[in-house]
Amino acid sequence: MSHARLLPVLTWRLELFTHTVPVPFAVYFSAVTGSLYSLEEYLSMGVAAMIAATAMLLGAFYLRYIRLKKASYLEDRSSVDPNLLSYAKSIYITQPIYESFVIAGRWFFGVLLAHLIVYLIVGYRPNLIATIPALYLGIIPISFISYLFITEYSIRPALSKNKFREVEAKTRLFFPYSKRLLVVVMAMISMPFSLLGYMLYATVDGRIRLENPLLHLAIMAFLFSVPLIFTAWIVTEAIRSRLSSVTGFLEEVGEGNFGLKISPSSLDEFGKQEQRIGKVVERLRGLYEEIQSLNEGLESKVEERTKQLKETADELGKSLEEIQKLKLSQDGDYFLTSLLTEPLHSIQLQDSEYSFRSLTIQKKKFNYKQKERQIGGDISLAHSIRLRGKPYIAFVNADAMGKSLQGAVGAIILGSISRSMIERTPALYRNVWPERWLKNWFIELQKVFEAFDGSLMASAFLGLLDESRGVLYYINCEHPSPVLYRDETTIFLEPKEKYFKIGHSGIGRNVHIEVFQLRPGDVLFSGSDGRDDLLIHSEIDPDDSRFLEIVGKARGDLDRTYELILQEGEITDDLSLLRIEAPKKSLTSSEILLKDTNSEKKNEIQKMISVQECRRLALEYSSGKKYTKAGELGLKYVQRRPTDTEFLFTVSKLLRKSGKIVLSIDLGERYRMRNPIDSDNLLHLAEMYASKSRLERSFQLLAEATAITPEHPRAKKLSEFLIEKTGQISESSEDRRILR
Numbered sequence: 001m002s003h004a005r006l007l008p009v010l011t012w013r014l015e016l017f018t019h020t021v022p023v024p025f026a027v028y029f030s031a032v033t034g035s036l037y038s039l040e041e042y043l044s045m046g047v048a049a050m051i052a053a054t055a056m057l058l059g060a061f062y063l064r065y066i067r068l069k070k071a072s073y074l075e076d077r078s079s080v081d082p083n084l085l086s087y088a089k090s091i092y093i094t095q096p097i098y099e100s101f102v103i104a105g106r107w108f109f110g111v112l113l114a115h116l117i118v119y120l121i122v123g124y125r126p127n128l129i130a131t132i133p134a135l136y137l138g139i140i141p142i143s144f145i146s147y148l149f150i151t152e153y154s155i156r157p158a159l160s161k162n163k164f165r166e167v168e169a170k171t172r173l174f175f176p177y178s179k180r181l182l183v184v185v186m187a188m189i190s191m192p193f194s195l196l197g198y199m200l201y202a203t204v205d206g207r208i209r210l211e212n213p214l215l216h217l218a219i220m221a222f223l224f225s226v227p228l229i230f231t232a233w234i235v236t237e238a239i240r241s242r243l244s245s246v247t248g249f250l251e252e253v254g255e256g257n258f259g260l261k262i263s264p265s266s267l268d269e270f271g272k273q274e275q276r277i278g279k280v281v282e283r284l285r286g287l288y289e290e291i292q293s294l295n296e297g298l299e300s301k302v303e304e305r306t307k308q309l310k311e312t313a314d315e316l317g318k319s320l321e322e323i324q325k326l327k328l329s330q331d332g333d334y335f336l337t338s339l340l341t342e343p344l345h346s347i348q349l350q351d352s353e354y355s356f357r358s359l360t361i362q363k364k365k366f367n368y369k370q371k372e373r374q375i376g377g378d379i380s381l382a383h384s385i386r387l388r389g390k391p392y393i394a395f396v397n398a399d400a401m402g403k404s405l406q407g408a409v410g411a412i413i414l415g416s417i418s419r420s421m422i423e424r425t426p427a428l429y430r431n432v433w434p435e436r437w438l439k440n441w442f443i444e445l446q447k448v449f450e451a452f453d454g455s456l457m458a459s460a461f462l463g464l465l466d467e468s469r470g471v472l473y474y475i476n477c478e479h480p481s482p483v484l485y486r487d488e489t490t491i492f493l494e495p496k497e498k499y500f501k502i503g504h505s506g507i508g509r510n511v512h513i514e515v516f517q518l519r520p521g522d523v524l525f526s527g528s529d530g531r532d533d534l535l536i537h538s539e540i541d542p543d544d545s546r547f548l549e550i551v552g553k554a555r556g557d558l559d560r561t562y563e564l565i566l567q568e569g570e571i572t573d574d575l576s577l578l579r580i581e582a583p584k585k586s587l588t589s590s591e592i593l594l595k596d597t598n599s600e601k602k603n604e605i606q607k608m609i610s611v612q613e614c615r616r617l618a619l620e621y622s623s624g625k626k627y628t629k630a631g632e633l634g635l636k637y638v639q640r641r642p643t644d645t646e647f648l649f650t651v652s653k654l655l656r657k658s659g660k661i662v663l664s665i666d667l668g669e670r671y672r673m674r675n676p677i678d679s680d681n682l683l684h685l686a687e688m689y690a691s692k693s694r695l696e697r698s699f700q701l702l703a704e705a706t707a708i709t710p711e712h713p714r715a716k717k718l719s720e721f722l723i724e725k726t727g728q729i730s731e732s733s734e735d736r737r738i739l740r
Contacts, residue, residue, distance in 0.1 A: 048117035096151035138194035141187035344415030353583040377407020378576035397578040398460035399528040435673040449503030457503035485523040485556040523556035530575030627657040679709040
């Protein structure tokens, strides 16, 4: 191993993490608490931070340089004294633990040094001292565990060399994965807890005041999502690479390579597993040589060899016990992961007449402390939310790519982001239309999964149900089509557009929202691939029409559906089913309107015209150029009949002609999310945004429209208008020429 190559690579990776996660956290924390201090104090803090950071960076680099240089020297001298190679390996294999404690010490002493310098410059400041525990709690745990995984990842290729595989490291250090995962969870909790806890305390105490809460929420969401994504990736990659390494050893043994020599390359369960495999291979090699010797005619040694074989068998039995202990430890890791996954499989509805039930059977099952548990990538959840003052139910049925731990990590990420979106709705999204809320949910999931560059994806059926009208808004991301059970018949609910899996790089931002009207008594089943991929007569038969027939035979009953699936064949994949049932009786449009209206207006509403009459009169007033009245009637119609997508566009144009531009844009954007390739609507929106001097948005929509219909007659006129307006009008003025 070249010391000159390893030192810069390891230093670059470690310091890149430090300046990507802990440093931005500390800078933002200092910026938020900066209002507590004067300009002199603030400048002194900056100087102190620069001095402390430089000192700790150089100190850590020097310690790393001395340690790796010593290991490289021992490795080079091992040709003279083979024992030196064992000492060199000991340094390399303990370097991850060493780096973890060094970074913890760096932050511990660095923060104290910075505060000491500030004290020497401006004197004692109680408010400044109060920030020390929050900085420690937010930075040290995530730095400790991340440095451990990064260093192991960087040094592992060198420890896989043949010369290091043949020697034992002289160390008894052991850091199991169960404790590592606990540190990961603690680090993920401590970062937001320390920052938000201090900000809440300081705000209530009157020390700081946040002028723009939404900006701070966005910054904190970014600061916390980066370590979450990085930690999930590094843990998954660490487990995957270690499993691949052990599998490679077993494949070599399976091919008859009994000359293989293996020793631990890490201080965890996988390292112990390598050690046991090496001992088993060594014993198998001895047995193989002895059998060859016996076959050459040494019959006189049969009795002696039999005795030795019995002793060897006893040793192998002991090795098997060790392997069983390792399996128990692995099951413990699975258990911890299942504890993280289970809370995300939740259905939490508030006073809903709709029935939601789910069933999840993961393929990977394991026993831990005499209890059978399961782990996998399937997930179903449903939660009540309120948008624009009306009740909705947000739900998802998803299948994360991969088996066991990989799938579970995907399910944890998907469930965590979904729960975060739901929890943030009252503060950020309560006044948005359902199409916009569903699109934002999809985009948040896509951005996070896309960061894994194809190594983590998920099929999903995302939905938002309007409880008052039974309108279903949904997106299908390469998930099996849901089955609708209505009037004792079953059909597939096929979308107009089916997207790739979440995380696929080919998915754009022009999301197509599907809309469907549920009737009283309707039952909707969404399920993962496990419902179709059944083992029948020793062959997997992925027939999706089979599930359609099963739901019909079960008459929409969830438990009976699962029983019939088991009768058809053996389930070969994770299986999750989400059942949605509409109430047997639903309110009419007039009843809904009366229910949502106060008593003073009920008598007037009872005299109102029917829904269809409202639509007809809107068109009649439009033909008579009475656009104000036509727009009012059309708006009432689409509020009571939101599934009429085409008329949504008509009402948007009527509102535009009546001068209600903002409301017209609102309806046009809703129509665009349902039909993103309608060039007439894109130009319609572009023209209205231009009238509001939102030129950047107008140019964007014009480009989308011309990409669909290059020769559209209105496109050229709008393009000329935008070019002219770019140089002539200010952003605050409103030009109505384009609206004529």
